[in-house]
Amino acid sequence: MKFFVDTADVDAIRELNSLGMVDGVTTNPSLIMKSGRDIKEVTKEICDMIDGPVSAETVALDAEGMVAEGRELAKIAQNITIKVPLTWDGLKACKVLSDEGRMVNVTLCFSANQALLAAKAGATFISPFIGRLDDINLDGMDLIADIRQIYDNYSFKTEILAASIRTVNHMTDAAKIGADVATAPPNVIKAMANHPLTDKGLDGFMKDWAKTGQKIL
Numbered sequence: 001m002k003f004f005v006d007t008a009d010v011d012a013i014r015e016l017n018s019l020g021m022v023d024g025v026t027t028n029p030s031l032i033m034k035s036g037r038d039i040k041e042v043t044k045e046i047c048d049m050i051d052g053p054v055s056a057e058t059v060a061l062d063a064e065g066m067v068a069e070g071r072e073l074a075k076i077a078q079n080i081t082i083k084v085p086l087t088w089d090g091l092k093a094c095k096v097l098s099d100e101g102r103m104v105n106v107t108l109c110f111s112a113n114q115a116l117l118a119a120k121a122g123a124t125f126i127s128p129f130i131g132r133l134d135d136i137n138l139d140g141m142d143l144i145a146d147i148r149q150i151y152d153n154y155s156f157k158t159e160i161l162a163a164s165i166r167t168v169n170h171m172t173d174a175a176k177i178g179a180d181v182a183t184a185p186p187n188v189i190k191a192m193a194n195h196p197l198t199d200k201g202l203d204g205f206m207k208d209w210a211k212t213g214q215k216i217l
């Protein structure tokens with residue numbers, strides 16, 4: 001499973017990238033707002049740092065506007081993925097932009113039928129929002145499993161990009177189901193390294209090592 005980082009925080013991206021943990025980046029209008037930076041400036045900085053797709057989201061609500069904004073965003077760098085919402089207009093924009101050979105990420109997907117339409121419209125990535133389904137007492141992972149089955153039935157090339165990931169369990173479950181990509185906030189990716197038995201074991205080793213009075217360096 002590829003790891004994308006769901007943030008516009010360049011310092012956080014840089015740290016994870018130095019460990020080889022970043023296969024791509026996703027942003028959205030809320031994350032740009034949170035960064036406090038100009039969309040083109042911060043996206044360019046991320047694109048220069050990352051050797052993989054960087055999603056930048058359009059904000060027009062009509063297909064024509066999305067296509068125009070998508071073309072503008074694509075000028076930022078060669079690895080830009082244009083993000084459009086899963087509306088009828090978003091699907092129209094997806095078709096136009098993907099026919100032009102551009103990478104398109106169709107976002108705000110909450111049903112298997114929506115994912116099926118995005119694949120038909122040529123999406124490079126479909127972004128089902130797991131956490132937001134869990135928020136309303138539905139099971140986001142069931143949606144990932146349904147999309148996986150449907151895409152595999154018909155050999156769709158669209159990659160399943162599990163989004164709105166909130167917990168480390170979401171990462172495990174997305175990987176078990178076979179999501180192609182998971183996009184997660186930096187704190188979730190870092191939390192994957194934690195285990196209380198690792199901490200306890202390390203504590204025991206350190207106490208015993210102190211008793212030896214030895215040094216390695």
Ligand code: G3P
Pocket residue numbers: 006026028127129131132163164165166183
């Ligand atoms: O990738 C989409 C993501 O940014 C949404 O996450 O936590 O706002 O539902 P969240």
